[in-house]
Amino acid sequence: QQLLVESGGGLVHAGGSLRLSCAASGFTGDYGIGWFRQLPGKERETLSCISHSGDGTYYADSVKGRFTISRDNAKNTAYLDLDRLTPEDTADYYCAATLGPGYVCADYAMEYWGKGTRVTVSS
Numbered sequence: 001q002q003l004l005v006e007s008g009g010g011l012v013h014a015g016g017s018l019r020l021s022c023a024a025s026g027f028t029g030d031y032g033i034g035w036f037r038q039l040p041g042k043e044r045e046t047l048s049c050i051s052h053s054g055d056g057t058y059y060a061d062s063v064k065g066r067f068t069i070s071r072d073n074a075k076n077t078a079y080l081d082l083d084r085l086t087p088e089d090t091a092d093y094y095c096a097a098t099l100g101p102g103y104v105c106a107d108y109a110m111e112y113w114g115k116g117t118r119v120t121v122s123s
Contacts, residue, residue: 002026002112006095009117016085022078022095032103033071033078034110037091049105058105085121092116
């Protein structure tokens with residue numbers, strides 16, 4: 001059974017940083033990873049994706065230059081480094097996986113989802 005578990009969320013002051021982790025288990029082949037966020041009552045926002053090899057990455061304009069996606073396949077873990085956080089970054093952050101070496105960086109393309117980790121940025 002494929003499972004994704006996010007961690008690393010928390011409360012941080014504006015301008016601060018966080019590292020989110022996404023631990024994957026049960027995957028036997030290649031898979032791309034995506035990070036998304038959502039506020040209650042709002043649409044889910046695509047943030048970033050990374051291919052299985054790590055060679056391919058995508059960033060939404062809203063986070064380009066502030067967020068960095070990476071992965072360590074030996075540890076079955078993907079990361080999203082959040083820098084220069086603002087209160088507008090407050091949301092529940094989710095990682096998701098799509099089977100195969102590449103990815104379509106969109107929530108409809110993801111096949112497995114974690115339960116999320118909350119990030120709160122105070123002003």
